[in-house]
Structures are given as C-alpha cells and as structure tokens.
Amino acid sequence: MGIYSVGVHGRGEISLEEILRKVRENPELNEAGAIACFIGIVRSRGLRGGRVRKLVFEAYREEAERSLEKIARELLERPGIVDVRIHHLIGELSVGEDIVYIIVAGAHRERVFETLREAVERMKREAAIWKKEITDEREYWVSGE
Numbered sequence: 833m834g835i836y837s838v839g840v841h842g843r844g845e846i847s848l849e850e851i852l853r854k855v856r857e858n859p860e861l862n863e864a865g866a867i868a869c870f871i872g873i874v875r876s877r878g879l880r881g882g883r884v885r886k887l888v889f890e891a892y893r894e895e896a897e898r899s900l901e902k903i904a905r906e907l908l909e910r911p912g913i914v915d916v917r918i919h920h921l922i923g924e925l926s927v928g929e930d931i932v933y934i935i936v937a938g939a940h941r942e943r944v945f946e947t948l949r950e951a952v953e954r955m956k957r958e959a960a961i962w963k964k965e966i967t968d969e970r971e972y973w974v975s976g977e
Contacts, residue, residue, distance in 0.1 A: 834860060837918075838897055840900075843923050863914050864938055865941065866940065871932070879965060883968045888964040913947055
C-alpha cells in the first residue's frame with residue numbers, strides 16, 4: 833500500500849525534520865531497509881555563468897501538486913517501496929537555502945536509490961514549477977535544470 837505526501841510550500845512552512853518524522857511514523861516502515869533523501873539547494877554559480885544572488889520559484893500550485901502526487905503514487909507502486917515524499921519550496925531563496933526535499937523509503941537500497949533518482953528527474957520535468965535565476969549579470973527563467 834504505502835504512504836506518500838507532496839506539497840508546494842512557502843519558506844518556513846515545511847522542514848526536512850518534519851518530513852522525516854512523518855516517514856518514521858509510517859506503520860509500514862518496519863518493511864523498509866533504507867530511507868534515502870535528496871535535498872536540492874541553491875548553488876552560487878549560475879547555469880549561464882555569474883554569481884547567483886537569488887532564485888525565485890513560482891508554481892501553478894494546484895497543477896504542481898497534482899503532478900507531484902501522480903509521480904509519488906506511481907513510484908509507490910514499485911515493489912518494496914513503502915514511502916515517497918516530494919516537497920518543493922517557492923518564493924525567493926538565497927544561496928545555500930533548501931529548494932526541494934524528496935524522501936523515499938523501501939525494502940532494498942538499490943530500489944530506493946533508483947526510485948529517488950526517478951522522483952527527482954520526473955519532478956523537474958513534470959511539475960508546474962518555474963525557476964528564475966538572478967545573477968550579478970542578468971536574470972532569466974530556467975526550465976528542467
């Protein structure tokens with residue numbers, strides 16, 4: 833069966849600690865042998881060069897959450913996967929700040945790592961979330977990076 837949760841949040845509305853606490857409360861966690869986590873953070877070098885001052889994330893929240901839910905539900909159907917969490921922040925974020933938390937728990941580490949990677953890639957491709965990079969040199973919208 834498994835459990836999942838997804839969301840698009842403003843700064844301060846969610847934390848990695850809170851998400852991990854919820855994973856630990858999953859009654860199916862006793863079937864798991866691994867919990868893996870991906871934390872996306874704001875880097876200091878822009879994709880097109882220049883020093884990043886900040887990133888601005890915008891989302892069509894309902895559509896983004898719908899697509900994140902679809903991803904989580906589909907990944908949860910994989911054998912041995914018992915928990916999938918995908919939570920993305922929106923708004924202005926500075927260098928070093930967290931952008932996204934993706935957590936996967938499952939029976940075996942190989943399947944957990946594979947599922948985590950797919951969750952990251954699909955979130956970047958499918959979610960209605962957009963990133964504007966503001967550097968010392970220019971501003972531009974980035975997709976799928």
